[in-house]
Amino acid sequence: MTIRVVVADDQAPFRRAVRMLLARTDGFELVGEAMSGEEAVSLAVSLEPDLVLMDIRMRGIGGIEAARTIHHRSPCTATVLVSTYRAADLPAGIHACGAVGYLHKSDVDAASLRRLYAAALSRRRGRG
Amino acid sequence: MNDDQPTHALEDLGAAIEELAASRSRVVRVADARSRTIERRLHDEVQQQLVALAVGAQLARDLVATDPRAAVSQLEQMGRDVRCALEDVRALAAWVYPPLLLDRGLVDAVTAAASAHAIPTRVDAEPLGRLAPQVEAAAYFCCVGALANTTRRRAGVTRVSIVLRLRNGALQLEVEDDGTVQAADEPDDAELVALCDRIAALGGKVDRSVGPTGTRVTGRIPLPS
Numbered sequence: 001m002t003i004r005v006v007v008a009d010d011q012a013p014f015r016r017a018v019r020m021l022l023a024r025t026d027g028f029e030l031v032g033e034a035m036s037g038e039e040a041v042s043l044a045v046s047l048e049p050d051l052v053l054m055d056i057r058m059r060g061i062g063g064i065e066a067a068r069t070i071h072h073r074s075p076c077t078a079t080v081l082v083s084t085y086r087a088a089d090l091p092a093g094i095h096a097c098g099a100v101g102y103l104h105k106s107d108v109d110a111a112s113l114r115r116l117y118a119a120a121l122s123r124r125r126g127r128g
Numbered sequence: 129m130n131d132d133q134p135t136h137a138l139e140d141l142g143a144a145i146e147e148l149a150a151s152r153s154r155v156v157r158v159a160d161a162r163s164r165t166i167e168r169r170l171h172d173e174v175q176q177q178l179v180a181l182a183v184g185a186q187l188a189r190d191l192v193a194t195d196p197r198a199a200v201s202q203l204e205q206m207g208r209d210v211r212c213a214l215e216d217v218r219a220l221a222a223w224v225y226p227p228l229l230l231d232r233g234l235v236d237a238v239t240a241a242a243s244a245h246a247i248p249t250r251v252d253a254e255p256l257g258r259l260a261p262q263v264e265a266a267a268y269f270c271c272v273g274a275l276a277n278t279t280r281r282r283a284g285v286t287r288v289s290i291v292l293r294l295r296n297g298a299l300q301l302e303v304e305d306d307g308t309v310q311a312a313d314e315p316d317d318a319e320l321v322a323l324c325d326r327i328a329a330l331g332g333k334v335d336r337s338v339g340p341t342g343t344r345v346t347g348r349i350p351l352p353s
Binding site for chain 1 (some may be wrong): 171172175176177178179180183184189190191195198199202205209216
């Protein structure tokens, strides 16, 4: 099974790194890139990806609000929040926005994404 | 003697105190804005490049076993990315405080900024020697700010000239261009106000005159005794 991914970040270096990572890793397909929370919501609703890698700090509605909207409007999409914040500095609201997890950007790799996606799937099956 | 004189003197003093308070408040706001800009540039530029390198390093590690050729290509890309990150750090450090200003003084630093400017810029400077660091910094940032405005806030600029000289115990500076002002931008020229405040804090003054043939920013900073 291929995990279809959208990456949402207004920073080009991270989007490029994710593009490179997914292109060279079996089992993933990058289906879209967004540069704002609004764009991420729009892509999530239209493409229904399996996973959205969402930067917390973006212009406009920001990653947390975008994750909350995606959770409601595209419930089969799992959102993983990413940032360069230390865990202790994460903003309030991160636990209640429907995201399946948080990764420091420097820890993003195929294994972490698989683990978080599997956890999201099993949580969804548990609810179903 | 005119009876109104003491009243006028008091009014003038009151106005000067109000202006001083407003100026101090602007100086603090400008310092805060500069700190926020530094934070944003560290986050948006340097940190993101380091993050991308960290992700790339993990990818290279995974590729070594499965696809060594791809791992080499990945490491080469990372080498290029490191050089970009280094250049961005250098540019940010130079923006915060140019090493040339620190090491070689005002004339060299302004000349380097003029050489890097998009519009041909001539620097006409007397040998100034080294001045007090606060005078050099205020004059440098005033020149560079006025220089930046020649591309940001003016149209049709084809040449810029900068003059630096010592007169009557003060450093005089002049930045002149031959463009026209984009009127819509004028009310937002907060940077010019900030430059004026910086120089006013040293007892100096900045003026700007706008004419049909160009804009001229002049400044005077007294040298500390």
